[in-house]
Amino acid sequence: MTEIEWWDYDDADEMAAAVAGDIQFIIESAIDARGSAVIALAGGNTPLPAYKLLAEAKLDWKKVTIIPGDERIVPLGDPLSNVTALAKIFLPKGARVKPIVPEATKDYKAAGRSADALMQDLHWPLDFCLLGVGTDGHTASIFPGPDYEEAVAGPKERRALGVMPDPLPPEAPVARVTLSREAIVTARAVMIAVTGQAKRDIIEKAIKQGPLSEYPIGRVLADVELPIDIHWAA
Ligand code: 6PG
DSSP states (O other): OOOEEEEEEEHHHHHHHHHHHHHHHHHHHHHEEEEOOEEEEEOOSSTTHHHHHTTSSSSOGEEEEEEEEEEEEOOTTOTTTTTHHHHHHGGGGGGOOSSSSSSOOOOHHHHHHHHHHHHSOOOOOOOEEEEEEESSSSSSTTTTSHHHHHHSSSSSTOEEEEEESSSOOTEEEEEEEEEEEHHTTTTTEEEEEESHHHHHHHHHHHHHHHGOOOOOOOOHHHHOSOOEEEEEEO
């Protein structure tokens, strides 16, 4: 059973500072140990304050490669594009920010195969993966439902998959590409950052459900061998 530690904060700003500090330490350790760091960062809104603080860190950014842990299948520059948000923050620091969706396409399964090919040149396992969680228990873009089985139980060699969530999430009603469960759970470090009681409740329920959880986050957490920190602000 994965060792899970909750880190609770009075507010999101306090959490952002702690998350930024932890990610900085992980990046520094990866560079010390292997000369570079390849990290996957969650999309969505919760982690943005932490990313802005992290970008201020004195790091050897040219040795850091950042990919979005999942991506909406939209053109670069679209407000829904996760890599666009990450590029705005980290490209000016000299980091390599790598899109995982080559171009917007209606064929989301082809986009998933392209993403998988795009990521073959990265060193694996990832040095770090930051996950967000939705109130339906999704993480990255592994959503409950039919795609879940492929993303969660998909072929081990796949690092990315195209998914069409059903129903489409209201905040980003588009097809997506996501890191596979395998790519996530084999990372050298996995961390979660969430806010609000609803997400805390769904994660705690998912952890209790264990490896057969109805929630993707439960299945991912059950399969990660390393200790996981869950940062939470009310
Ligand atoms: C995405 C994310 C997704 C996100 C959760 C939480 O592209 O939407 O990667 O998994 O982390 O939906 O999003 P918020 O932080 O915006 O609530």
